[in-house]
Amino acid sequence: MKLAIIGAGNVGGALGTAWAQKAGHEICFGVRDPKADKTQALLRAIGAKARAGMAAEAAAFADIIVLATPWPAAETAIRAMGSLKGKVILDATNPLTRGPDGISLEIGHSISAGEKVQGWAAGASVFKTLNSTGFGNMANPVFNGVKSVMFVAGDDAANKPKVIDLVGQLGFDVVDAGPLRNARLLEAHAMLWIDLALARGQGRDFAFAIVRR
Template sequence: MEAPGRTLAGLARTQQEGLMKIAIIGAGRVGTTLGTQFQRAGHHVVYGARTPDSPKYAGIGTVATISDAAAAADVVVLTTPWAGAQEALEGAGDLTGKVLVDATNPIGPGMVLTHGTTDSGAEQVARWVPGARVVKAFNAIGMEVMANPVFANGRSVLWMSGDDADACAQVAELAASIGFEPVRLGPLARARFQEPAALVWITASATLGREFSWGILRR
């Protein structure tokens, strides 16, 4: 892993085959948990923040403005709270052609989805940034699973969906590199099922605790 820094110089170097340059928009607990795992797998991570020089980001790694982080990345991962997602994406600049992983959940007051059944937060994200290749992933599990997706009886399934097959394959490779079993559900509209699954996980965690995840039983 590269030593933490506060510039983008490291992003200019040639990456080894299979490793990616990742911008994480949002340096909260979800973003830094994923970022830590990506770095451990050898990927280069930069966090995008509105105030990158804030002391609150000291020690987490490379932090830049949202636009600079996104411009230098192969994959952009959105991990902000839903209420700040649109503003963060507006600050990211031109994302045309970029793989944009939507890890958010459109949860409003009272733990109710603001989008559902006939729409999804991921589809709204795609409307906000129509040139990006949006993939829904990393939304239906907790941080504890992100930090360690390998269980005694198998790997955590990572549900994902997206319209661009190549973008989905890239995100699947990224997820597998940190221990997940990625499963593509289909086009981005399938996020209408993924986002309610996040509420299932959150609800079940009240009974099961947070060290559990999705799995597949096969015959």
């Protein structure tokens, strides 16, 4: 499968590496400077399955696009992709802001980043996923034989199984978390992981899992 990943930082790099190396997908990173040393180093590390271009080139390359930019850059990055009609977007962003009490969510009760992304990406189907655990866990989601959980929220029932399968190829236990408006819950869930990791001493090497009877 051809995948576009907008943003080649911690999250974009981890996802592109895992999908290319574990599942054999072709990756095109959409970045502001495809020739940048850090991007070239990432491409070398992944190998022949990866390339980089401007956001519009990456979006044209693939039907499935992962948004992995910082939240303040998300709208600009989406607009830079041009027409997104018929594309599937996996939104990994979290609408983080830094206030007197540290990092928190900028929005969340009445709108989410996922819903805002849908508003900017006319004609695309947006799914909220890959936002609620650290990038290190995206590279390796399995803890002592137990798959950590990753939720998928989105309104497009026809494309949801494809998204669930793609996220599952990373090694997650993927759970359908309902409609895109539930991005409000998934972004709060991400904020809990961030708070535990950065402010409660858990570090980055833990993840949430679902246990069942």
